[in-house]
Amino acid sequence: MSGERDVSDGLSGAQDVSNTVDPDDTMVYCSGGNAEATGCMDLHITGDDGEWWFMAATEPFQQQFGSPDTTISRLVVVSYNLHGLNQGYAGVKEMIDVLSPDVIMIQKHWLFPSTMYRLNDISCEYFVFGSSPMDSIVSAGPFYGRPYGGVAILIKKKLMPFTINVFTADRLIAVKIADWLLINVYMPCSGTCNRQLQYADLLVELHALIFSHGDCRIMIGGDLNVNLDCRNSLCDDVNDFLRNNNLVRCDTLFPVGNQFTYVNEPLNSMSRVDYFVTSDPSNTIAFNILDLDVNLSDHLPIMVVIACNMPNNRTERKSQTSLDPCVTTYRWDHANLDLYYQHTLVLLQPILDDLNLHEYQYVGEESAIERLDNWYNEVISALQISADLFIPKRKRNFFKFWWNAELDELKENAVKSCRAWREAGKPRHGPLNDNYRKDKLL
Numbered sequence: 524m525s526g527e528r529d530v531s532d533g534l535s536g537a538q539d540v541s542n543t544v545d546p547d548d549t550m551v552y553c554s555g556g557n558a559e560a561t562g563c564m565d566l567h568i569t570g571d572d573g574e575w576w577f578m579a580a581t582e583p584f585q586q587q588f589g590s591p592d593t594t595i596s597r598l599v600v601v602s603y604n605l606h607g608l609n610q611g612y613a614g615v616k617e618m619i620d621v622l623s624p625d626v627i628m629i630q631k632h633w634l635f636p637s638t639m640y641r642l643n644d645i646s647c648e649y650f651v652f653g654s655s656p657m658d659s660i661v662s663a664g665p666f667y668g669r670p671y672g673g674v675a676i677l678i679k680k681k682l683m684p685f686t687i688n689v690f691t692a693d694r695l696i697a698v699k700i701a702d703w704l705l706i707n708v709y710m711p712c713s714g715t716c717n718r719q720l721q722y723a724d725l726l727v728e729l730h731a732l733i734f735s736h737g738d739c740r741i742m743i744g745g746d747l748n749v750n751l752d753c754r755n756s757l758c759d760d761v762n763d764f765l766r767n768n769n770l771v772r773c774d775t776l777f778p779v780g781n782q783f784t785y786v787n788e789p790l791n792s793m794s795r796v797d798y799f800v801t802s803d804p805s806n807t808i809a810f811n812i813l814d815l816d817v818n819l820s821d822h823l824p825i826m827v828v829i830a831c832n833m834p835n836n837r838t839e840r841k842s843q844t845s846l847d848p849c850v851t852t853y854r855w856d857h858a859n860l861d862l863y864y865q866h867t868l869v870l871l872q873p874i875l876d877d878l879n880l881h882e883y884q885y886v887g888e889e890s891a892i893e894r895l896d897n898w899y900n901e902v903i904s905a906l907q908i909s910a911d912l913f914i915p916k917r918k919r920n921f922f923k924f925w926w927n928a929e930l931d932e933l934k935e936n937a938v939k940s941c942r943a944w945r946e947a948g949k950p951r952h953g954p955l956n957d958n959y960r961k962d963k964l965l
Contacts, residue, residue: 627649633672653691817963
């Protein structure tokens, strides 16, 4: 291979596409590191927090699309089964610090509806679409045990002008970003009640989404909870679904050395259950399974890089990136909700009385629209005033007072022992393995 090129600013891709690629939308983002292209097939990324390798497609930008109104950009998309936000939080933060992916699909965040706000606290550079399957469970009565399931998508705020939330459900979320429909799925696992039936229903929903977005390229990522290389009725159904919808597995397009995405060390169990599948292999540039320094989940994140046809709207995009990292947010979990409810009752009751008074009065269209706008503004104002009075607003991590230098040191030790264990070939016995497991538990 030839054409090796060093990039010193740490924000680069594997090919010279300066005439078509917006420098703000480069292929890989590194924190304090650099990206090094070795030919047109391998991409090596090094940062202060580790090294990342993945395979890149040959000449991915020789495409038919593209116009003066659009710019071909690269999007880095990651899928990660967290096994609970508490377990996966460190891994997500490491990916953001090292790779800064444009889109992060997460499964199994294990959050209640009342704690979904924690996804917004991961990074001020992202906005979130998410769902919790616990809504109906909690509303049915007291719940015992930990929550389960849940999916979400974190998207860079610079992509907000080009993003549409298409569909949200307990097990899947679909968003459209420019000319790509990105679908995050968490399929039923073994032991789920009526698993075969639930699986079939989700495949039907996925097919409907694909059919209704014929103008989009499709990328489906997530935890399918099946090994597609096995032969059973469920795997056959999924593989038939892929063939019928002209979807191709990214792990077959770009074979990688590590074949496993689920690794349970205590049970000595490994499998491949996390996948990306694409409808457009020619614009799918790279794929890899990521090995994080700190990963408390039993899944490894997977990553794909795609070519995206972005509309040229530079003014609007730059305004979206001018974000205050110290913005404050309402902390409902630390609020006196009784006082808030009482005050909203006082402010909203006159609006309700006025609404009842005009319920059966006939007015013209213009008057009706004006009256509705007034009621809407009054409701928003009442909620805003009540929240400002009784709901505390704090900066991110304000309540994380318990984090100190000692915990920083423990985390740093865990990272170092993990790197030493990995460089030694991941031994299953011996002092390196013992230190790695001990530091990981701490």
